Structure formats: structure tokens, C-alpha cells
Amino acid sequence: MKSFFRMTYPYILWIGIFIVAPMLMILLYAVTRSGNSTLTFQFTLDNFAKFFSDPDFMKVLWTSLRIAFITTVFCILIGYPAALFIANLSERTQTLMVLLLTLPMWINMLLKTYAWRGILMNFDMESEVKVFIGMVYDFLPYMIIQIHTAIAKLDRELLTASYDLGANKWQSFLKVTLPLSVPGIISGITLVFLPAVSSFVIPKLLGGGNYVLIGNLIEKYFLVAGDWNFGSAISLIMALIIIGSMWLTKKIDRNAEEE
Amino acid sequence: MKKILSVLLILALAAGLLLTSALGEETEDFGGVTLNVFNWGEYIDSDMSVIRNFEKKYNCRVNYKTYESNEILYTQIIAGDSWDILVPSDYMIERLIREKKLQPIDKSIVTNLDLLADGVKNLDFDPDNTYMVPYLWQTVGIVYDTTKIDPEKVEEKGWRIFQDPEYAGHTYMYDSERDAFMIAFKSLGYSANTENEDEIMAAYEWLLEMNSAVHPSYVTDEVIDAMAEGYKWLALVYSGDAAYILSENEDMAYCTPKEGTNVAVDAMVIPANATNPRLANLFIKYILDYDASLEISEDVGYASANAEVLAELSGPGGTYEGNAAYVPRGGYELDEFYHDNEVLRTRLSDLWFKVMSAN
Numbered sequence: 130m131k132s133f134f135r136m137t138y139p140y141i142l143w144i145g146i147f148i149v150a151p152m153l154m155i156l157l158y159a160v161t162r163s164g165n166s167t168l169t170f171q172f173t174l175d176n177f178a179k180f181f182s183d184p185d186f187m188k189v190l191w192t193s194l195r196i197a198f199i200t201t202v203f204c205i206l207i208g209y210p211a212a213l214f215i216a217n218l219s220e221r222t223q224t225l226m227v228l229l230l231t232l233p234m235w236i237n238m239l240l241k242t243y244a245w246r247g248i249l250m251n252f253d254m255e256s257e258v259k260v261f262i263g264m265v266y267d268f269l270p271y272m273i274i275q276i277h278t279a280i281a282k283l284d285r286e287l288l289t290a291s292y293d294l295g296a297n298k299w300q301s302f303l304k305v306t307l308p309l310s311v312p313g314i315i316s317g318i319t320l321v322f323l324p325a326v327s328s329f330v331i332p333k334l335l336g337g338g339n340y341v342l343i344g345n346l347i348e349k350y351f352l353v354a355g356d357w358n359f360g361s362a363i364s365l366i367m368a369l370i371i372i373g374s375m376w377l378t379k380k381i382d383r384n385a386e387e388e
Numbered sequence: 389m390k391k392i393l394s395v396l397l398i399l400a401l402a403a404g405l406l407l408t409s410a411l412g413e414e415t416e417d418f419g420g421v422t423l424n425v426f427n428w429g430e431y432i433d434s435d436m437s438v439i440r441n442f443e444k445k446y447n448c449r450v451n452y453k454t455y456e457s458n459e460i461l462y463t464q465i466i467a468g469d470s471w472d473i474l475v476p477s478d479y480m481i482e483r484l485i486r487e488k489k490l491q492p493i494d495k496s497i498v499t500n501l502d503l504l505a506d507g508v509k510n511l512d513f514d515p516d517n518t519y520m521v522p523y524l525w526q527t528v529g530i531v532y533d534t535t536k537i538d539p540e541k542v543e544e545k546g547w548r549i550f551q552d553p554e555y556a557g558h559t560y561m562y563d564s565e566r567d568a569f570m571i572a573f574k575s576l577g578y579s580a581n582t583e584n585e586d587e588i589m590a591a592y593e594w595l596l597e598m599n600s601a602v603h604p605s606y607v608t609d610e611v612i613d614a615m616a617e618g619y620k621w622l623a624l625v626y627s628g629d630a631a632y633i634l635s636e637n638e639d640m641a642y643c644t645p646k647e648g649t650n651v652a653v654d655a656m657v658i659p660a661n662a663t664n665p666r667l668a669n670l671f672i673k674y675i676l677d678y679d680a681s682l683e684i685s686e687d688v689g690y691a692s693a694n695a696e697v698l699a700e701l702s703g704p705g706g707t708y709e710g711n712a713a714y715v716p717r718g719g720y721e722l723d724e725f726y727h728d729n730e731v732l733r734t735r736l737s738d739l740w741f742k743v744m745s746a747n
Contacts, residue, residue, distance in 0.1 A: 354737035
């Protein structure tokens with residue numbers, strides 16, 4: 130056991146250097162003032178005050194959350210029936226369908242988005258609709274695969290029992306299949322909502338440059354304005370939101386399991 | 389007889405050698421040493437023959453890398469990376485000089501500074517080329533579709549054409565706070581480098597009005613292909629990119645508004661910690677000379693710093709003959725360089741995203 134534990138040292142080192150240390154640096158930048166070249170740290174909460182006191186920053190945050198939320202809802206609405214359909218096929222066809230689903234994920238996301246831009250350019254529609262088409266397209270496979278896994282491992286005998294007890298197909302779905310596939314939906318949400326909140330490339334490319342999202346802001350303050358302190362503060366706020374939503378989904382998941 | 393012949397042959401060879409070294413350029417053998425060059429992406433002839441010829445000429449190896457923004461370049465310098473040649477823009481060079489990160493150009497090697505075009509001579513951030521030698525240069529201007537917009541109207545309205553509701557949904561604005569605020573400042577008659585809060589707020593109002601009047605798409609480099617394809621009627625574009633758009637689409641025209649604009653110069657500098665300063669100076673001289681300058685400017689489409697090349701490419705039979713965007717307006721009193729100013733930079737960033745998200 131002890132030697133087994135020793136095998137995790139490289140991993141701990143890896144996490145320390147590449148995950149913990151950068152996070153701590155972001156934290157340090159976020160709570161200090163710029164002009165640290167002389168290495169005198171002036172601690173301040175100004176960066177956070179700046180963010181939360183300005184309605185325009187809040188608007189950007191709200192837009193990011195809204196886009197991510199709507200994307201997730203559409204992914205569930207389209208993904209669930211698709212997953213249900215796939216789960217009811219023969220085993221061999223299921224493998225093939227899942228393979229077909231994962232196939233587009235082998236292609237670089239930028240490439241796919243540029244392709245969508247070419248296609249959607251010919252249609253006259255709200256740029257917001259274009260953004261959602263691109264976002265849902267990109268994130269849908271994650272949702273389908275998660276839900277499909279949950280439904281596929283469901284014990285078929287439960288449905289037979291449900292029919293035996295007089296429930297029709299719809300009732301059986303509502304009382305058996307749906308509750309038991311909630312963990313799949315939850316992990317689907319985790320895989321879709323979280324990356325969608327911080328995604329900015331798709332809205333940028335498909336939205337005709339009419340969206341400022343939280344990801345764009347972070348990029349701006351680091352690379353253009355050169356204000357690393359404020360950029361770090363936004364990143365930290367972002368990280369806290371993500372941790373918060375992960376905690377929330379975990380909690381819902383646990384509650385669902387207990388029921 | 390045989391002996392005489394061989395003596396003659398040797399003499400002829402020696403004479404030939406002497407002649408070529410007298411007539412041809414002086415060259416030097418650097419024994420395969422490496423020169424580290426850090427330049428903008430897509431900022432040299434696409435087959436890199438300019439670099440290959442330099443390697444042959446001085447028997448050296450050029451390690452050629454590219455970057456995408458002055459700020460990324462700056463971060464690399466701060467991190468302590470050693471380069472022999474960098475090609476930052478004017479305001480970044482100003483900052484690097486101030487922070488003592490550059491070494492002087494050796495003018496006993498770079499003897500061809502008289503080749504510089506008028507527009508890039510005596511630049512205010514380094515008037516006598518102590519630290520930098522211009523590479524390519526450009527202005528910011530308006531590209532528009534002549535089948536949709538009357539050229540006279542563009543000339544007359546200048547930057548205010550971006551506030552004309554007639555072009556709502558048909559306009560691209562460059563997603564760069566510095567350039568966007570520059571057109572607002574210039575349109576209002578202020579300096580592009582103003583720090584006056586009232587003037588900044590006036591420019592902010594100007595941009596908000598632009599945003600609500602034309603609902604521009606905020607873009608970066610994708611504007612180049614989009615305008616070449618003619619997707620929209622009006623766009624804010626750098627003259628070097630405009631030269632490409634105009635050569636691809638003959639309906640497009642270029643205008644440098646009379647209210648003044650930004651002139652940007654990218655110039656070669658040698659960092660203080662360069663390992664091969666002598667070879668770096670030779671590189672600068674080589675690039676500024678006619679052959680390399682011609683090759684680079686013709687391929688990239690940005691205006692050459694070499695006066696002769698500029699005249700050649702825009703003159704009769706030149707690649708950019710009749711292309712209004714190739715030669716930037718030089719020496720115009722209202723045109724300005726950007727100056728590096730950290731406070732202004734943050735202030736403009738704070739306001740710019742508000743303009744963009746005001747839809």
C-alpha cells in the first residue's frame with residue numbers, strides 16, 4: 130500500500146506545479162494592485178469592487194451565464210430523445226451510433242465553427258440563433274453520450290415490472306426511465322454548462338462580433354490592457370462560479386440518488 | 389607550355405576572385421552561428437527566400453519565430469528570452485528604449501539608412517535611428533464598396549461615415565480599443581494620445597453613437613477576407629491589409645480621412661541581451677537593401693521602408709500600381725503615432741467593452 134502511495138508522487142508534483150501554483154498566482158494577482166515590479170505587494174479588493182460595482186461587467190457575466198444555460202437546456206431537449214432512441218437499438222447498432230456521435234469530436238472545434246460560419250452566412254437570421262446552433266452542435270455529443278450511458282445500464286426488468294403493474298409506456302418512462310437517468314443528465318450538464326460558460330470562440334465567430342463574454346474580457350485585460358490584476362480577479366470570479374455550480378449539481382445528484 | 393598555362397589559369401582565377409570581391413558585396417563567414425529573429429506572423433515573403441539567402445551569404449543559421457502582438461513580444465522579453473532581432477511597433481519600441489532593453493544600432497555596419505522612405509524618416513520616438521530601423525509601415529483607414537457608397541461622401545464625412553445609420557448592418561469595426569478610440573478622437577479634433585478625461589468621455593459618447601447607428605460587427609483579422617469577398621460595405625482596416633483587399637476586389641476603395649489617422653511603423657531593433665549583435669546589424673542592413681525589401685513588401689502588401697521599393701511597387705508596372713492603399717500617407721500634420729501609456733490603455737479597455745456590449 131505504501132509503495133502504491135509513492136506512485137502518486139509524480140502526479141501530486143504535476144498538480145502542484147501546473148494547477149495549484151498557477152491558481153495561487155491568479156489569487157495573488159487578483160488581490161493586489163498593479164505595479165508590483167519592486168515586489169511590494171499592496172493588497173486590495175479594488176479589483177472585485179470594480180467588477181461588481183459596474184452594471185456593464187454584470188451584464189457581460191449575465192450574458193455568459195444566459196448563453197450557457199440556454200445551450201444546456203437545448204442540449205437536454207435534443208439530447209434526451211436522441212439518447213433514448215439510441216439506447217433502444219440493438220447492441221451492435223448502438224456501438225455504431227455512439228461511434229458516429231463521437232466522430233465529429235475528432236475534428237478541431239475551430240474548424241467546425243468556421244464551417245458553420247460558412248453555412249450560416251447564407252441565412253438571414255438573428256445572430257443569437259446562429260450562436261445557439263453552433264454551441265448546441267458543439268456540446269450535444271457530450272450530453273447524448275452521458276444520458277445514453279445512464280439509460281443503457283438501466284435494468285430492463287424494471288420496465289417489464291412496470292408494464293406488469295399496469296403502467297402504460299408513458300407512465301413507465303416518467304416513473305422508471307426518467308428518474309433513473311437523472312445522474313446521466315447531471316453529468317451531461319457538468320460537461321456542457323461549465324465549458325459553455327467560459328466559451329467565447331463560438332459566440333465570437335458566429336455572433337458576428339456582437340457578443341462580449343466573460344472569456345473575451347479576461348483575454349482583453351491580460352493581452353491588450355496589460356492589467357493582469359483585474360484579469361486575474363475576473364478569472365477568479367469565474368472559477369468560483371464554476372466551483373459553485375459543480376457543488377450545486379453534485380448536491381442535486383446526491384438528492385436524486387437518495388430519493 | 390603546360391606550366392605557363394597553369395600559371396595563367398591561376399592568375400586568371402586570382403584576378404577573378406579579386407574582381408568579385410571588389411565588385412560584389414562584402415561577405416563574411418559566421419561559421420554556422422545562429423541568429424534568433426522574432427517577427428510578426430505573416431510578415432515576410434511566404435517562401436522565406438529572403439532568410440535563406442541571408443543564411444547562404446553569411447554562412448549562418450536563422451532561427452525565425454513569429455508572434456501575434458506587441459504585448460506577447462513584451463512578455464517574452466520580460467521573461468528573459470534572448471533574441472537578436474525583434475520587430476515591435478513604434479509605441480512598444482518607445483517603451484523598450486525607456487526601459488533600456490535595446491542596444492544601439494551600429495551605424496558603421498548599417499550604412500544604408502539613406503534608403504529610408506520619407507514617411508519613416510526622423511520618427512519622433514527615435515529621430516536619428518539610434519535604436520531602430522523601420523521594416524514596414526501603415527496607416528489606419530476606411531475600406532468601402534464603391535458600388536454602395538459614393539466616394540465623395542466618404543471623403544467628405546471622414547470617420548463620421550461610421551455614424552451614418554444608412555450603413556446599419558453593413559459595417560465592420562476593428563476590435564481594438566486603441567484604433568476605435570483613435571477615430572473618435574480624430575473625428576472630434578483631439579490627439580490620439582490624449583489623457584484628458586473630458587476628451588476620453590466625449591470619444592466614448594462618439595463610439596456609443598457609432599454603435600447604435602451602424603450596429604457594427606466587431607472583428608479582427610477576419611475583416612480582410614470578408615471585405616475581399618464583399619460581405620459588407622464599410623470597414624476600418626489597416627492600409628497594408630487594405631492593399632490586399634483592393635487587389636482582390638476591384639469594387640473596394642480606400643480612404644485615409646482628412647481629420648488625421650494613426651501611422652504605425654514596425655521597426656527592427658536589437659535587444660540589449662542579443663548574443664550576435666554584429667550579425668544582427670548585418671541582418672538589418674541586408675533587409676533594408678533593395679532586394680530583400682522588394683521581396684518582403686511585394687509579398688506582404690505592407691508599405692516598404694525602402695523609398696525605392698515603395699516607388700517601384702506603386703509605380704507603372706509595379707504590383708501595387710493604382711492601389712490607393714499601398715503607399716501610406718506620410719508627413720501629414722494630423723497623423724500621429726501611438727504613445728505607450730499604461731493608464732490610458734486600461735482606461736480605454738474599461739470603456740471599449742462597454743461600447744461593444746451596448747447592443
